[in-house]
Amino acid sequence: MNKFFYFFLFILSFSGYSQTPIDTVNTDKGKMVLYSNRTWKFLLDEEFDGIMNEALFNRIQADTNLNLMQTWDNDLCFTSERNNDLSRMNDTLWLCLVDDLHKDFVAPVPGIVTSHYGYRKGRYHNGTDLNLRTGDTVKAAFSGRVRYAKWNDGGFGNLVIIRHHNGLETFYAHLSKHLVAPDQEVKAGEPIGLGGNTGRSFGAHLHFEVRFYDVPMNPEEVIDFTKKELKDENLLVQKNLFRPGAKPSDEEISGESIAAVQARTEAAGARKYYKIRSGDTLSQIASKSNTTVSRLCKLNGIRPTTLLQVGRQVRVR
Incomplete structure (x- = not known):
């Protein structure tokens, strides 16, 4: 990382943020925006909404009893x-x-x-x-x-x-x-x-x-x-x-x-998990668990091509 980048991080550690951008600078870590009080922040993707785990976010939002809030x-x-x-x-x-x-x-x-x-x-x-x-x-x-x-x-x-x-x-x-x-x-x-x-x-x-x-x-x-x-x-x-x-x-x-x-x-029937063994495929796990590959993918937020790791657990119900 270049000295120019560290210099402005040093400034950043001693002050707040202004909402008036005046310039942008390219660094080896990405593009940063300079504010009028000489503080810096990285430019986000325009469409970024703070959601890092979409599958988890969707499950949280589906439970109206929780009504959890999390913004960026x-x-x-x-x-x-x-x-x-x-x-x-x-x-x-x-x-x-x-x-x-x-x-x-x-x-x-x-x-x-x-x-x-x-x-x-x-x-x-x-x-x-x-x-x-x-x-x-x-x-x-x-x-x-x-x-x-x-x-x-x-x-x-x-x-x-x-x-x-x-x-x-x-x-x-x-x-x-x-x-x-x-x-x-x-x-x-x-x-x-x-x-x-x-x-x-x-x-x-x-x-x-x-x-x-x-x-x-x-x-x-x-x-x-x-x-x-x-x-x-x-x-x-x-x-x-x-x-x-x-x-x-x-x-x-x-x-x-x-x-x-x-x-x-699991005993209550609310959820059930399967521990992945050597040689297992999603099709085999789906067959053993009387479900489908698409259902497994939806439950676990994965794709049919996801690499299965021995010892990990997948939700099957």
Whole structure:
């Protein structure tokens, strides 16, 4: 990346955004627009509406009981204005955290956990704190697009929010500097900022959050921070996942493990999954499950030509 690009990212980390564009510049990361206050952001595709996972979006919109909101806004930290209520969920959503097109996960920093998600000092701590030194590189956990990259007055300090193809958003707070700009596409493991102690923070650390439609979940549901890897490529999203202070589901989810939730769901006939074995094809799976290939594709948001990965699960009912 050229020095010219980093120079303007440095400016970006210290100021807000004007709505008056005055110029555009081509960089090795794409075209950027310059505003009258000398801040920058990447130019979005004209038709981009913030939807990173169309299959998931359609399922959410189909459930009128939820009425969840999620827009694309570079200036709002919480685009639903915290009105989303996932306690009304009666169903279980199955998310693939990584897939054939977006295969990678990278731990945002190598440091150890210094504070867990949950009730802390009279208020809820909605993320996991990870140890670092000021100036350490912070990386994107999954591939996606930067929705927010600026100073946040709500206590996060310098904050980056990335919306991902798996339906989640991740928050990276208390940074000393941003290395990305709004609307920029990033890959898992790409540097997005430098660690720091900005905002409501006492000592350098990374405050890391995982949110689904603006609602926080325990990041340790998703990530083993000791091994620096995903606990599972699949995540079953149900309302108990979002209760304040929830422990990782391998310890407890209202007394049920993820396997138990899935078994209960299957027993109720609401959903059924098939674990892919070596040699399986969609036609074979459809035949075994008394359904059709087109139905499988619709249920899982895949195509007939999608490569099946051994050990992954597909929904068949």
